[in-house]
Amino acid sequence: MNLPLSPDRLWDRLMELAEIGPIPGGGNNRQALSALDGQARTLLKRWGEEIGLAVTTDRLGNMALRREGRDPTRKPILVGSHLDTQPTGGKFDGPYGVLAGLEILHALHESGTLTEAPIIVVNWTGEEGSRFSPSLIGCAGAMGILTEADVLDRRANDDGERYGDALKATGWDGTAEPTLLAGAAAYFEAHIEQGPVLEREGYDVGIVTGGFATERALVTVTGETSHAGTTPMEMRRDALLATAEMMMAAEAILYRVAPDGRMTVCRFMVDPGADGVVPGEVRFSFDYRHPSNATLNQLLSEADAAFAAIALRRKVSVIREPYWTFRAVVFDQGLAESLRAAADRHGARHLDMLSGAGHDAYHAAARMPAVMLFIPCHGGVSHHPSESISREWSEKGLRVLADAVIATANSRE
Numbered sequence: 001m002n003l004p005l006s007p008d009r010l011w012d013r014l015m016e017l018a019e020i021g022p023i024p025g026g027g028n029n030r031q032a033l034s035a036l037d038g039q040a041r042t043l044l045k046r047w048g049e050e051i052g053l054a055v056t057t058d059r060l061g062n063m064a065l066r067r068e069g070r071d072p073t074r075k076p077i078l079v080g081s082h083l084d085t086q087p088t089g090g091k092f093d094g095p096y097g098v099l100a101g102l103e104i105l106h107a108l109h110e111s112g113t114l115t116e117a118p119i120i121v122v123n124w125t126g127e128e129g130s131r132f133s134p135s136l137i138g139c140a141g142a143m144g145i146l147t148e149a150d151v152l153d154r155r156a157n158d159d160g161e162r163y164g165d166a167l168k169a170t171g172w173d174g175t176a177e178p179t180l181l182a183g184a185a186a187y188f189e190a191h192i193e194q195g196p197v198l199e200r201e202g203y204d205v206g207i208v209t210g211g212f213a214t215e216r217a218l219v220t221v222t223g224e225t226s227h228a229g230t231t232p233m234e235m236r237r238d239a240l241l242a243t244a245e246m247m248m249a250a251e252a253i254l255y256r257v258a259p260d261g262r263m264t265v266c267r268f269m270v271d272p273g274a275d276g277v278v279p280g281e282v283r284f285s286f287d288y289r290h291p292s293n294a295t296l297n298q299l300l301s302e303a304d305a306a307f308a309a310i311a312l313r314r315k316v317s318v319i320r321e322p323y324w325t326f327r328a329v330v331f332d333q334g335l336a337e338s339l340r341a342a343a344d345r346h347g348a349r350h351l352d353m354l355s356g357a358g359h360d361a362y363h364a365a366a367r368m369p370a371v372m373l374f375i376p377c378h379g380g381v382s383h384h385p386s387e388s389i390s391r392e393w394s395e396k397g398l399r400v401l402a403d404a405v406i407a408t409a410n411s412r413e
């Protein structure tokens, strides 16, 4: 099929969307359920209605832009991502997947082509989790991972505003049933890689076959605050030195057990954090990620044992409280194969890979066949104003995605 896709229109829309909530350095601050998020939604709705799409919003704010198919009995194919950004976000993380989906429907509209199954472009609410935790919250509600009431009652991390109230204030508190989308036939999500592999190795697209299992926890190490000059070393219960040892132990465990995994300490808080005072308490966020659930469990149990031994020797206490956990995700092999075949047809060099980051597709995969397509981004930089992609990468990704989505809409029951 020779679909009149317009890579320029996709690019121009990415740039126009980025005018909503610009920040220095070329990025965006367009956090979920802010007034700016509302403006971005209005723009998406206008673009959808211009090509005759039926735009609905569910009670969690998830937007669906639907184009009917020839066969009214067929379940729809979903293609989407998110328009919200981190406070220091870029132009492409999220919007690329939504607007690439929109461009597919635009080209179908212009050419008067009907697919067998309906196709729905989705904009999930609150993917980033920067103001309302957890991340992927809108999709989690739609897929029944979280209940509707639980999502609506979540409180903002900064001022405690209720999700439901913030949604209402944007005017995007819709009436559609959130779990309707869980009954779709398939889910496609195109996204920038947010890592350096595709660019470094010269690939045009990544076929994402699954995602890492992840467990992030808050670790609290409690010792005793004392005077840095008068307290002899052997009498101290220094929470910070114990923490330093724990972090190095956790890294050593990773290299020994599973060097293909990931270990990160993202946040680190020292109490009291004053000159002249031996730190009495340290809290740090700590995560392991690995493609295998079993290996992740092994890493965590070894870390717990090492932390306990260090705590005992240094006369401090330690607790590790998980707050962000994902089991390993395996995407649909048939959909991955449709992306590979599409990449081959377009002469796009493709690499099978796993996602190290969390994505809405993880939750969708719990309810339907799902898959992701990555395009490269410069230097692997993301969640930063300088996040960037080339027009060529954007175009290749669009063509591959369109081929696979349309093939699926025409073939899959």
Ligand SMILES: [Zn+2]
Pocket (backbone or CB within 6 Å): 082, 093, 094, 127, 191
């Ligand atoms: Zn994203």
